[in-house]
Amino acid sequence: MNILENYYKKVIRFDLINKFSYNNLGSIPELKKIILNFGCKSFEIKNIAASLLALELITTKQGTVTKSKRANILLKVRKGYPVGCVVILTKTKMYQFFFKLSTEVFPTLKDFKGLNVSKKLNNKSFSFTLVDLINFKELEKQFYLFTHLPPLNLILVTNTKTRKELVYLLTSFKMPFI
Template sequence: MRFLKNYSESIVKYDLINKFTYKKTVDIPKFEKIILNFTFKKYEFKSLISSLIALELLTFQNPIITKSKVSNISLKVRKGHPIGCKLTLRKNFMFNFFFKLLNEFLLTTSKKVNVKKQKDKSFSFIIKNILVFNELEKNYRFFKNLSNLNITLVTNSKNKNNLLFLLKSYKIL
């Protein structure tokens, strides 16, 4: 989305420059990519197909099927069986999905995000109710049994303070 890209270039960038000191303009933190991931505990063809279609409806890109590298007897998963799907967004696709994520999920729900991991360069959280997005809510019967959607925001920040300030500027935290 052009609005979000303009906001990050004009407002967030200068807020970061005023808050922290940088030697080069390349050191200013910004979003590099967004990774979307569905995982399953059991191999079910219906849930795999519905998660593939859900990611494609949300981002207009084709996701990749992730396969198990080792077999696990307790989960009844063999080596090479599909265990989820994954999608990496960059550039304009990333800003389009990020705008949709901010408007449809973070602003409409009054809850805070469920933080999964937080490192120096990335921030991960989980969306438990995937039907918050309008495209998926219209086809409720098809997407009602989906598992949690894991979202990872990857930045080029050097430390946690830069990452936290960047996330607060977009009202994620």
């Protein structure tokens, strides 16, 4: 069991029960999954392969290539062309990645004051973008392969019902908010 998973089960769940009222234990909010997504602007196979390799190194889980669902004349994309890659983390891999993100990546980011909780915050998920990906130790060793990576989109999916519950859950996990 990971440190964050244990912390959630022993501390955060009881804090949520004391702060909000729940009828049953199944309705207590929890972190369901983390989705990591690269959207590549150039459709060259070497850029998509580099971003897929970067995702696999960061998460230790094999990613999948996403393909376009419809054609777009302005972007010069045909239907079925690869446009990015995605990895969905659940259970222990999710908590391991979240721990690595909060202890290794956020403290080493340049000019990082915290994540902005905007008005676009959804009740069930929180998303943000990381531009500088060299802060991951796995990518730092072979930085020459990953110099032109697109920004990494991260989506934290929960089962909260209100915005207050979502913000409270993420701040209890020590997410650095402004």
